Amino acid sequence: MxxxxxxxxxxxxxxxxxxDVTEDVCRQVEGAPSxxxxxxxxxxxxxxxxxxxSLFKTWTVGLGVWGLNKTVGWAWDITNFVWWVGIxxxxxxxxxxxxxxxxxxxxxxxxAAEAMTxxxxxxxxxxxxxxxxxxxxxxxxxxxxxxxxxxxxxxxxPLVWDVFAISTYLSVSMVFWYIGLIPDLATxxxxxxxxxxxxxxxxxxxxxxxxxxxDWSRYETVSLVLAGLSTPLVLSVHxxxxxxxxxxxxxxxxxxxxxxxFVAGAIFSGFAMVLTLMLIxxxxxxxxxxxxxxxxxxxxxIITLTGSIVGVAYITEFFIAYYSxxxxxxxxxxxxxxxxxxxAYWSMMTCNVISPQLFWFKSVRTNLTATFILSIIVNIxxxxxxxxxxxxxxxxxYLPSSWRDFYPTIYDIGxxxxxxxxxxxxxxxxxxxxxxxxMAEVKSVLKSSSERKVKHNN
Amino acid sequence: MSxxxxxxYLIGIYEDEDVLLHAVEHxxxxxxxIHEVFxxxxxxxxxxxxxxxxxxxxxxxxxxxxxxxxxxxxxxxxMLNHDWPMIIGGKSTLPYPDFIPVSxxxxxxxxxxxxxxxxxxxxxxxxxKKPQIFDIRSTDDKFVVAVNxxxxxxxxxEITALLKHEGATEVYEKLV
Numbered sequence: 001m002x003x004x005x006x007x008x009x010x011x012x013x014x015x016x017x018x019x020d021v022t023e024d025v026c027r028q029v030e031g032a033p034s035x036x037x038x039x040x041x042x043x044x045x046x047x048x049x050x051x052x053x054s055l056f057k058t059w060t061v062g063l064g065v066w067g068l069n070k071t072v073g074w075a076w077d078i079t080n081f082v083w084w085v086g087i088x089x090x091x092x093x094x095x096x097x098x099x100x101x102x103x104x105x106x107x108x109x110x111x112a113a114e115a116m117t118x119x120x121x122x123x124x125x126x127x128x129x130x131x132x133x134x135x136x137x138x139x140x141x142x143x144x145x146x147x148x149x150x151x152x153x154x155x156x157x158p159l160v161w162d163v164f165a166i167s168t169y170l171s172v173s174m175v176f177w178y179i180g181l182i183p184d185l186a187t188x189x190x191x192x193x194x195x196x197x198x199x200x201x202x203x204x205x206x207x208x209x210x211x212x213x214x215d216w217s218r219y220e221t222v223s224l225v226l227a228g229l230s231t232p233l234v235l236s237v238h239x240x241x242x243x244x245x246x247x248x249x250x251x252x253x254x255x256x257x258x259x260x261x262f263v264a265g266a267i268f269s270g271f272a273m274v275l276t277l278m279l280i281x282x283x284x285x286x287x288x289x290x291x292x293x294x295x296x297x298x299x300x301x302i303i304t305l306t307g308s309i310v311g312v313a314y315i316t317e318f319f320i321a322y323y324s325x326x327x328x329x330x331x332x333x334x335x336x337x338x339x340x341x342x343x344a345y346w347s348m349m350t351c352n353v354i355s356p357q358l359f360w361f362k363s364v365r366t367n368l369t370a371t372f373i374l375s376i377i378v379n380i381x382x383x384x385x386x387x388x389x390x391x392x393x394x395x396x397x398y399l400p401s402s403w404r405d406f407y408p409t410i411y412d413i414g415x416x417x418x419x420x421x422x423x424x425x426x427x428x429x430x431x432x433x434x435x436x437x438x439m440a441e442v443k444s445v446l447k448s449s450s451e452r453k454v455k456h457n458n
Numbered sequence: 459m460s461x462x463x464x465x466x467y468l469i470g471i472y473e474d475e476d477v478l479l480h481a482v483e484h485x486x487x488x489x490x491x492i493h494e495v496f497x498x499x500x501x502x503x504x505x506x507x508x509x510x511x512x513x514x515x516x517x518x519x520x521x522x523x524x525x526x527x528x529x530x531x532x533x534x535x536x537m538l539n540h541d542w543p544m545i546i547g548g549k550s551t552l553p554y555p556d557f558i559p560v561s562x563x564x565x566x567x568x569x570x571x572x573x574x575x576x577x578x579x580x581x582x583x584x585x586x587k588k589p590q591i592f593d594i595r596s597t598d599d600k601f602v603v604a605v606n607x608x609x610x611x612x613x614x615x616e617i618t619a620l621l622k623h624e625g626a627t628e629v630y631e632k633l634v
């Protein structure tokens with residue numbers, strides 16, 4: 001028996017019954033696609049097509065089409081990679097960390113957030129493959145002997161750790177997501193007409209699930225252990241991404257605070273992206289009773305917390321650069337603020353440090369329009385953070401004769417557009433063909449923390 | 459249970475998870491053997507009420523994780539130190555701290571895939587498997603108790619009365 005304080009806001013409003021949950025979530029899966037969905041999906045396909053053309057050029061001509069030069073060897077590619085991977089972290093955080101902390105409000109947002117994780121990691125992975133230039137030689141990053149002779153990959157390199165981290169993260173996230181989907185797919189299977197295509201498809205993917213208590217008991221253990229595995233995994237992934245920078249002797253990169261600073265930034269940007277997507281989804285699919293203002297507020301609180309950690313990290317980094325007395329380090333930070341990329345630095349500071357502080361006001365963090373705008377601003381800020389870290393640290397070499405600036409070409413932009421196309425094509429397919437809210441988990445919290453229960457007890 | 463042999467079951471439908479939990483406890487207490495309970499979501503305490511042992515799947519996960527850890531450690535040791543000792547930046551060919559990230563990832567990867575694979579196999583969840591459905595509403599909003607009539611000494615009427623007494627809204631016989 002669970003006892004929930006009645007002072008707590010209900011997680012599900014509108015007096016929903018178990019059957020209402022099924023109806024509300026299955027409606028969009030079973031119905032014909034709406035005009036709005038067709039329009040959005042069509043638009044994403046166009047963006048994806050444009051991006052594919054750019055990618056085709058990048059592959060056939062080579063990385064010369066990008067704005068890179070001898071001094072700035074990493075720019076938009078790695079900026080986009082780190083940005084997407086960071087966005088992905090929120091999904092795992094919601095489904096794994098909040099599960100371990102027994103935060104019941106995660107139940108209505110975890111499915112979509114995990115889907116977002118997977119698609120964001122697809123996008124991140126695509127930049128890793130792209131930045132190799134000769135993508136068809138990507139197997140060189142695997143622990144296979146060089147040209148099948150006898151030389152192996154260098155396990156001292158964080159880039160090799162990244163290969164393991166990102167691929168483990170992607171595959172484990174997909175497994176976690178799929179296990180959570182099985183009971184809901186079975187629900188759709190049982191509602192589908194006998195002999196229809198959906199009966200066959202959802203039947204095949206639900207693996208014959210019937211919801212026996214033995215299966216549920218194992219399912220719960222599996223979810224808990226997967227959450228326990230995913231929690232350190234998600235922290236390790238961005239830690240390793242930060243080590244790609246922190247282990248190189250480049251002023252602005254060679255700092256020990258990078259791992260926690262990157263992880264906080266990842267959660268910060270990920271929650272912002274979850275909010276951007278969920279605010280639209282709840283409106284379009286009429287899920288206001290499941291994703292309530294209380295959910296939005298909780299996510300905004302996490303954004304304020306992680307945004308403040310990021311702000312403290314920026315200031316610490318800056319202070320240490322001055323206090324260390326290392327002239328290269330000091331110059332790097334002075335140059336970030338006042339050099340040719342001053343606008344990127346100040347955009348980052350405004351978007352990431354100042355804007356989330358607005359969420360201290362309850363009226364702001366419970367306002368959907370304000371949240372939507374701020375969630376986009378946060379992601380713009382987090383993109384600039386990675387750009388600042390990468391480009392502003394690289395463009396002033398140790399040798400002033402090799403100082404070069406970086407300017408993106410149309411293919412840098414095109415490849416970034418490709419990732420948006422990929423992300424939204426995947427997301428819209430998910431939003432149409434799979435239940436966007438985890439029905440089984442929402443039903444499990446319905447009795448203890450819905451409005452129905454509160455009314456019943458009064 | 460193979461799909462070819464059909465058994466006669468008594469199906470009791472419940473509307474509420476707490477009523478169901480108490481019903482299962484009382485029904486078992488009065489000596490009726492319950493075949494299975496089908497619910498739209500996991501109910502805490504149900505495995506105790508039914509007298510199931512705690513799943514040992516987390517132990518399997520630990521063993522798979524350990525396998526992953528050992529595989530990664532041996533792989534790195536073999537490649538970096540044994541087969542072709544690599545001196546990078548004048549460092550040792552056995553830089554143990556550098557083994558940690560890859561070993562950790564391999565541990566998680568093996569544990570997650572091994573555990574999920576075990577789960578699917580022991581629960582007999584396989585692609586294209588025909589589900590053995592007792593009452594189709596159990597994946598929507600109803601809680602279903604299935605009693606195998608042949609496994610019980612009590613008569614159908616007695617069990618029906620008992621299930622109804624414990625709050626079942628509907629009781630019927632079905633061949634599954």
